[in-house]
Structure formats: C-alpha cells, structure tokens
Amino acid sequence: MKAIVNTARGAAAENLHLLDIERPEPAPGEVRVAIRASGVNPSDCKLRSGAQGPMVADQVVVHNDGAGVVDAVGAGVDAARVGQPVWLYNVNRSPDGVGQGVRGTAAEYVCVRAALAAELPDGIDFDLGACLGVPAMTAHRALFWAGSLRDKTVLVSGGAGAVGHAAVQMAAAAGARVIATVSSDEKARIAAEAGAEIVLNYRQGDLADQIVAALGAKSIDHLVDVDLAAHIDMLPRIMCSGGTVGAYATASNLTPAMPFYPLAMSNIAIQPVFVYSLSQAQKDVAISDINDFLRVGKLKPRVAARFALSDAVQAHEAIEGNSLIGNAILEI
Incomplete structure (x- = not known):
C-alpha cells in the first residue's frame, strides 16, 4: 500500500x-x-x-x-x-x-x-x-471540562482557527453567548458565521479594553484559549468570579508567569488541555457530543x-x- x-x-x-x-x-x-x-x-x-x-x-x-x-x-x-x-x-x-x-x-x-x-x-x-480528531476533541474538552455552558458568556480566542472554529460552533449549539477574537476581517466573517455574536480583532487595540467596552468588566464566564501567555494577565479583569479557562496552547511563551493572587481573588480556574492524553471516559464523552452536534448540523x-x-x-x-x-x- x-x-x-x-x-x-x-x-x-x-x-x-x-x-x-x-x-x-x-x-x-x-x-x-x-x-x-x-x-x-x-x-x-x-x-x-x-x-x-x-x-x-x-x-x-x-x-x-x-x-x-x-x-x-x-x-x-x-x-x-x-x-x-x-x-x-x-x-x-x-x-x-x-x-x-x-x-x-x-x-x-x-x-x-x-x-x-x-x-x-x-x-x-x-x-x-x-x-474531527485533534481540532474538535480539543475544542470539546477546552469548552466543557467545567460543565454546562448554557446561558453563559464564552470567549473563544482564535475563533477562525481549526480548534477555535469548532469551539465557537459547539458553544453556540450548547446555548452559550459566544464572543470570538480574530486577526483579520476574513477571519471575523468566518467566526461570525460559526455563531459568534461579537467578534473582536485583537490587532485593533488592547484586547482587554475591547472586551470591557463591549461587555463590561468581569463579564466572561468561560474562555477557550489558544495562547494563555498572551492573555493570562487580563484574566482577572475580564473573567467573572468563579470563571473557568480551557487553555490548549501558549505559543507566545511556553512558561507563562501566573498572577496568582489576582486570579485567586476571583477564584478563576485554569485547565490546561492536551487532547492526546485525555482519559478514555473523557474521549468517549467528546465523541458522543461531537457526533450529536454533527447529526443536527451544529458542527461543520x-x-x-x-x-x-x-x-x-x-x-x-x-x-x-x-x-x-x-x-x-x-x-x-
């Protein structure tokens, strides 16, 4: 062969x-x-x-x-x-x-x-x-590790990338209000078509300022993050008390420093996601949900x-x- x-x-x-x-x-x-x-x-x-x-x-x-x-x-x-x-x-x-x-x-x-x-x-x-394998299963774990997203505000960084695009679609299908960040007009269109209600271009000014202007301070319930190092310092400002983060990459700095006390004061929980070593039970849940989203046309x-x-x-x-x-x- x-x-x-x-x-x-x-x-x-x-x-x-x-x-x-x-x-x-x-x-x-x-x-x-x-x-x-x-x-x-x-x-x-x-x-x-x-x-x-x-x-x-x-x-x-x-x-x-x-x-x-x-x-x-x-x-x-x-x-x-x-x-x-x-x-x-x-x-x-x-x-x-x-x-x-x-x-x-x-x-x-x-x-x-x-x-x-x-x-x-x-x-x-x-x-x-x-x-589906790497992108959709990564997006699923980064989204749902902390539970249901219904009626929550979810921020997806890199909302037009393979993982981010899947995350936007699944979050919207799960009943969340979805905000996405992108780096171009074309990517903004793709993220919006996937289900993002608000799309922000992180190259057009300070991202935290943009989020606060659009939604208010401490407005994000959950973040799916493609670059934790780039965003970790703004989390205490944008995340609500008890907010959760699913971070699947940190390309700009492989060993990001953590503002521990500001994060702790808002009880913000960060879950690193490495899709390959998830437990079989976690993989089985992801497969079931992904297939359900596919069947009803909510994931493409x-x-x-x-x-x-x-x-x-x-x-x-x-x-x-x-x-x-x-x-x-x-x-x-």
Whole structure:
C-alpha cells in the first residue's frame, strides 16, 4: 500500500516520502480502516520538524486524524463493524497519548484499536470526518471540562482557527453567548458565521479594553484559549468570579508567569488541555457530543485545502506557512 513516511526530523520536503509499504493486518482488539481522508494538523508538522522530540523509529507513518471505512477486524471485535464508516483520532500516538507512535492515517490502510475508530454519522462525508480528531476533541474538552455552558458568556480566542472554529460552533449549539477574537476581517466573517455574536480583532487595540467596552468588566464566564501567555494577565479583569479557562496552547511563551493572587481573588480556574492524553471516559464523552452536534448540523469543520496523498509535503508547508484558514486534508 502507499503511505507517507517520515524518516528523519526536519523539513517536510526532505523527510516526508511516499513509499510502498506492507498492508497491515489487524491484531486482536483492532480494526483495519481503508482511509479516504487524512487530517493534517499543526501538531503533525511540529512532530515531523523535531519541535517535540526525536524520532521514535526509523520510519513513521504520519498523521493522527482520518476517516474511512472499516474493512477488516481482529479477534474480539464485532464483525458487524466491517463496512462501517468511521473517523479516527490519536492514531499517531503512543498508547498513553504522551508520545508519538509509528502508525498514522497518511496511508491507504491503518490498523487501530477499535476504540480509536468512532462511528461517522450518516450524511457526514469523509473529508469532514478527517477534521474531527485533534481540532474538535480539543475544542470539546477546552469548552466543557467545567460543565454546562448554557446561558453563559464564552470567549473563544482564535475563533477562525481549526480548534477555535469548532469551539465557537459547539458553544453556540450548547446555548452559550459566544464572543470570538480574530486577526483579520476574513477571519471575523468566518467566526461570525460559526455563531459568534461579537467578534473582536485583537490587532485593533488592547484586547482587554475591547472586551470591557463591549461587555463590561468581569463579564466572561468561560474562555477557550489558544495562547494563555498572551492573555493570562487580563484574566482577572475580564473573567467573572468563579470563571473557568480551557487553555490548549501558549505559543507566545511556553512558561507563562501566573498572577496568582489576582486570579485567586476571583477564584478563576485554569485547565490546561492536551487532547492526546485525555482519559478514555473523557474521549468517549467528546465523541458522543461531537457526533450529536454533527447529526443536527451544529458542527461543520471548515476544510480550507485538499491535497492528494502524494502532495503531503505541500500540505505540511501550507500549514507551516500559515496560509490556510481552517483544516487541511489529504484525499486518498
């Protein structure tokens, strides 16, 4: 079968290769999926580049997310699953989710533990299914870790990015009033169409001032944050007492300082989110909710670019060049 294999850390053009490798057979407890689309996430690019550690094997098939059809099952798996459309997550991770694995969805076939193949609801195409794993599951955990959002005011930073876009849609579907931040007019339009009532351009003046002007001080019940370091100092000003934060990245400073007492005085709770190492119970809740949102049309990932499997290098370069607003996939 054909697959995109990473052979060393570094640039995509030098270290991603389209190879013919042996088609895998499912072990006990596994399903084999004929892949139709493979999601390409920023985290996949960071792994390949070396930003998150050395190679775990001489050859690694890349990508965590994907969608396709179960075509074989291992011992102990219900044979009725053969023919089932599924979406995949955490494929390119170690069993505990903390490290990288050697399997990936950038291939014609992949074998995964049965739990990593979630049913794809009727009417949802494979392209959209390939965009659910990292972005939608991250957004779900960052949104709902502290409970219901009904009638709450939710701020989503980076509301047009893959995670932020999913978070805006799910928060609105859950009955929240959604505020989003963006960096351009085009991204503002995308966030508004996703369900954001108010969209603020953080490049057009101090963001905390903009939030207070639009909503008042201490007006945000919950924040889904793409850059905790950039926003942590303003939390005591914008968050209500008992407010909650789901932070899934902190790119501007990997070790942000915390204004402990101002946060403590308002009992603001911050939950870091690393989607790969969530408990299976947390993943199961996310899968169920995501599929419910899909079924009723409340969640629709934005596919910004489609590439052929042979064009995986270009897909990685497009993500690293920040030229896409939304998700990238490889069609297989």
